[in-house]
Amino acid sequence: MGGDQVDEAVAHASRVLRTAAGLDWSVKAGDLEWSCLKTAEHIACDLVAYAGQLTGRAADAWVPFEISLDEGSGPADAISAIEATGGLLSAVIRTTPPGVRGFHPYPHGSANATGFAAMGVAEVLLHTYDIARALGVDAEPQDELCEAVLAWIFPQVTPARGPEEQWATLLWATGRGTLPGRPRLDKWRWHNSLEIPAGRIALREVSAAAAADLAVGGTGGLSWIEGGPFDGTRTAAQMVTKAYESGVHRPEWGMFALVRVEDEVAVGGMGFHGPPDEEGMVEVGYDLAVAARGCGYASEALDSLSAWALDRPGVSALLAVIEPGNAASQGVVTRTGYVRVSDREENRAYVRRG
Template identity: 60%
Template sequence: MRPINGDDVTEAVAGCAATLRAAVDRDWRAVRAGRVEWDCHTTAVHVADDLIAYAANLAGRAQDAYVPFELTLDEGTDNAGLLHVIETTGALLAAAVRTAPPGTRGFHPYPFRSADAEGFAAMGIAEVLLHTHDMAEGLGIAYEPPAELVTSLLACLFPHVQPGPAPWPTLLWATGRGELPGRAPVTEWRWNNNLVIPAERVTLTGLRPAAAKDLRLGGDGGFEWIASGPYEGTRDAAGMLLKAYEAGVHRPEFGVFALVRQEDGRAIGGIGFHGVPDEDGRVEIGYDLVEGARGQGYATEALCALADWALARDDVGSLFATVERGNTASQAVVTRAGFTRVSDEGAEFAYELRR
């Protein structure tokens, strides 16, 4: 798996057009698109509408709602013309993704009210792949997208879904379009964009599995780091995230975040959870900073922001952190963030912050 980009949008749309062009002379209004309630013509228009809407929300930096317009076809547009519209709107989304400055986000309702360029690219690809499948199924045409593309899409938008033995059947199962041995049928589903939590001077940017994999293997995770970054603790945390994803127990909102400095867009550290809350609503938290960013209050600011976000949830009642006895700087961080020392036995102090 790897991060999703504009080229992937282009590849997905090209596969859609090539597949459906084989049935361009059919009456798409008379054929139901697989298991969905729409006919093939309506489904194709929906794909084009989503592609242009995603491009608009990203390029227009929409904040609270979709950019207020709709796609309307000229009267008499035939199937060939409709495919041209899909190709054109796909090209617009690909261009918006390629040209979006780092950190750009636009409105999308689920689940955290925004998405970045990779998220919009992935959502567009998901619409194309899944609805091309629906239309191809209705029209009796064989269709299967590239496995590498589907693998990356699953990791980007479905990080809560355990990878299956093959990516395409896994995506179809995860979206209620097929069966997977050993797994219950899916009747309701949603994808997940990464969570971003703003603070005063830094932004906590949720890591996707592909970014976590890159960090664990020694890469930069798609971020521009200040000198000597990222710190080893961030790489270890990324490895924990990757293992959770592969085991099917990863919950993106309780994952790992890169700390991105707002003044220059550079990453300065990491923060996150050691897992999901236990049955008592208790969850452990950890953090680190690159040396060049220490002593400036960034860790305290990030910890306060993450704590506020977590303790506002119904499933979190308390946060827990451990700090080495000799790490007085980190002890000061958790204290300033409101944590109370609850244990001083062994090589580490334990701290807790309750709702």
């Protein structure tokens, strides 16, 4: 998900909307309160706003500007504005350094370049559909674009089972359609990945799309230290992928990449085996590449992740289960406030409570 996908979405919108440029764009777009012309203006506003959040390095608010079509502008002008602002966003995404985040309210207050790309693609595809629906033209995009949007910013949505269902699933996930066996949504929200600071390390939530890449031997879009990612990280990615495909993955309660802040190099993985159980217990696990061990990274990251988790509603304790011979890992948990409890089968168990 990046600049190429933004370009593809904008090209799709341009093709669709130009077929209807001679129609009446003063009618309402789909179920929106805006006219078709105002909705097209909104697409362009979103695209340039997302670019501004990244270039302006906005930390806690929207950059205070917006664009509007000149008075007297028509459908062809609006389409040109979408093409121009889409080009700005795709260029910004391609040139934004790793680790840069900009303010966005949903759900954690910021998003990275990949997140803004996914949101930009979603805005273009969905509002193009709103306009096209009102004007009576077809607006179905490529399956791959819909699948990518779902995997990057709708991890809570059970994925479509076949290529022909991707567009219908995206419409359902945004309250625009129905799917068999799923109640229609009247409220919805996408999910941008969470980042938790931990001193020298940043814990960055691994999306379903990035986990799928890691699971089959890829990098997950990260630059890894020599020898990384280690086996445990790939195994965790496989667990996230399986949970997502089964419809039981819960954002925030999956896997995080441990990224060294000074050089944006990933050194390991850490995360949860799933959401809290009925008693409020969450199991944690972690894994470092060999070249990153002995530097204190795991302790810093686990302490921050544990504090974050214990501050969440419904969480009462964290559990770490470690093999008896893994003295280094036992040292990590004891340094971060975990105490030993009754063994779990042949392994040692440690708990940190709120």
